[in-house]
Structure formats: structure tokens, C-alpha cells
Amino acid sequence: RLSLYPNGNKKRNGEGFISLYLQIEDTQYFPRTWEVNVNFRFFILDQIRDKYLTIEGVNTYSNGIWLMNIFNIIFVVVLMSVESDGVIKRYYQMKTEWGIAQLLSLDHFNEASNGYLVDDCCTFGVEVFVIKQTGKLERLSMMEQPPNNTITFQLQKYSMPLYERYTSDVRTIGDSKW
Numbered sequence: 001r002l003s004l005y006p007n008g009n010k011k012r013n014g015e016g017f018i019s020l021y022l023q024i025e026d027t028q029y030f031p032r033t034w035e036v037n038v039n040f041r042f043f044i045l046d047q048i049r050d051k052y053l054t055i056e057g058v059n060t061y062s063n064g065i066w067l068m069n070i071f072n073i074i075f076v077v078v079l080m081s082v083e084s085d086g087v088i089k090r091y092y093q094m095k096t097e098w099g100i101a102q103l104l105s106l107d108h109f110n111e112a113s114n115g116y117l118v119d120d121c122c123t124f125g126v127e128v129f130v131i132k133q134t135g136k137l138e139r140l141s142m143m144e145q146p147p148n149n150t151i152t153f154q155l156q157k158y159s160m161p162l163y164e165r166y167t168s169d170v171r172t173i174g175d176s177k178w
Helices: 104-110
Strands: 001-005 017-021 033-045 052-058 065-071 073-079 088-092 097-105 122-133 138-143 148-154
Touching: 001 122, 017 104, 017 122, 033 097, 052 097, 097 104, 097 138
Parallel strands: none
Antiparallel strands: 001 017, 017 097, 033 052, 033 088, 033 122, 052 065, 065 073, 122 138, 122 148
């Protein structure tokens, strides 16, 4: 499930930004020592150009580099409070959510020429690749072109938020619910 904070997750230093997280659901049915390893990337639709801004492998807690892949053109932006830490995330009992507190500044998002917010409507999404363990050792392999591995979340009347946080419907990707 996607969890969106349209005015930023203030508890994680996201004020002035859009915050977006991917949560795993229904973990109460998993074995006691469960873990799920995933590679995911968030995307935001540029409605003017009909293209996506994709963002992956970023944590927001120390200095570092933010890599943005916009339509196969990679931009490297040095930002304070952002660290590029790889793309594989481990979900387990104590960590059921990963995401980015400072995904996109509200100023950049609200700028009409960028195309993210058009007619008070916007589209966020996440592409999820579940990495299955193939043996008793720490060997992991990526599934080739898994079916239905995208969650899309469209918000209408974005400028009139009723809640601090919105969540998408739950989707099954691999053997897990997100």
C-alpha cells in the first residue's frame, strides 16, 4: 500500500515536501521470523508531457546524492538530508514501511509548468519487484518481468486535503500484500 503525506511527514523531517512510503500489509499471517526483500521505485506522472518522474533507492536522514531518472535521462542532485543507499529494502516484523520523507518539494510539485498537479489532480505510483530467496544461503534473485507489479494512486481535488495522510488500496505483488 502507498502512504502519501501531501504536506510532508513532519515526524520524519518532511515538512515542505511530499512524503511517500510503501507499506507491506497482512503480516500477521507470516511466520514469526519473516522477511521480504524488495526493489522498488516511486513515480509521479507529469501530465503535460505524459511521462513519469521515477525515484528509487533513497533514504532521508543524512547528506548524500539523489539520483532522479527522468525518461532515461539521469539527473544527479546533491541535497542535504538525503542518502543514496542502494535499492534493495528489507521488510520484517519491526520494519514494515520504507519511503522518502522529502520526495519532492511542494514548490516544485505545485509549479504548473512541471505538470505534476493539473486541474487539481495528480498521480503517484510505485513499481515493486519482490526478490525471492533461492536457497538457504543469502542468495537472492530478481524475478524477470513479474506480472501486476505496479500500484497506482490517483488523487482528485488535491488542493483540498481532508487528511494529513492518504493510503492506497492493498495490492498483492509476489506472495505479499502491499
